[in-house]
Amino acid sequence: MLIHISASNPKPMYEQVVDEIQRLIVTGQLQQDEMLPSIRELSTDLRTSAITIRRAYQELEREGFIYTRAGKGSFVARLSAEKLMQWKMEQVKQALWEAVLQAKRLDLTEEQVRELFADMWLKADQIIKSSGQGGESND
Amino acid sequence: MLIHISASNPKPMYEQVVDEIQRLIVTGQLQQDEMLPSIRELSTDLRTSAITIRRAYQELEREGFIYTRAGKGSFVARLSAEKLMQWKMEQVKQALWEAVLQAKRLDLTEEQVRELFADMWLKADQIIKSSGQGGESND
């Protein structure tokens, strides 16, 4: 399983772990009831303290993404496809809300923002194409 | 001049001051060469330490929004309308980029995101209307 964190990322490391595992769950790369790496194992893999990983797992459990069993491990929770889609939409909605508020505060028009949005989408598409993600061949 | 900061805002107080003054400048509510409140005055007004305000002013100066003169005060820099517009677009662009990246990472389609965007824009319009901003009368 591919989890990456970076000390140079301004986000706290435990939050990076949370984000990454959430993403793997909602995009189906982690299945229901699949066991997660143990706290100690992942802390060794990511070269970070077990307390950091433990904190991430506690957060994920609190938010309902995983469940843990003392002495056994931590597992992906059973979440319906609908719940997963709802969560995804909510995340993007919140991110868009921040962008829209910023645009409003700075007196930009809807047209201007839509154009910026189109630019960012295209740029993201290009970056993803060139990195081989998304199932399309490289140029 | 209306500057508000809040200790309950997760953003550091000095950043809130920076953001607020930047917004007043780029939306024309602060004019070129207009004097800003002094560090001591604003710290009294906002009930915060002068060091906090000073840090905000130093940040604003570093980014070219204001200039300061020891013994005299701090003033709004002379920025062309084009520069101000560029900065505004850049801010919103960055915010949109975060939203688009999030959408990509979560495998949402452009159509889904556009629809969410429309919802957020409409919601922001409604909130602004009901709060009397934007020059329109309250219902």
Place this chain on the structure above:
DNA sequence: CCTCTGTGTATACATTATATACACAGTATA
């Protein structure tokens, strides 16, 4: 019994934000 697992607790360091305080230098005005 051993080897894993999660859990509780203790202690410590680093970074960042914010605070109070004082003194100094610059500017403008009377």
Place this chain on the structure above:
DNA sequence: TATACTGTGTATATAATGTATACACAGAGG
């Protein structure tokens, strides 16, 4: 020249947060 403002430099301190190491305990499974 004195006063009242301004910004600037420096010192000291507290609080919050994130991260780290370490140890011990309890649960689960083979």
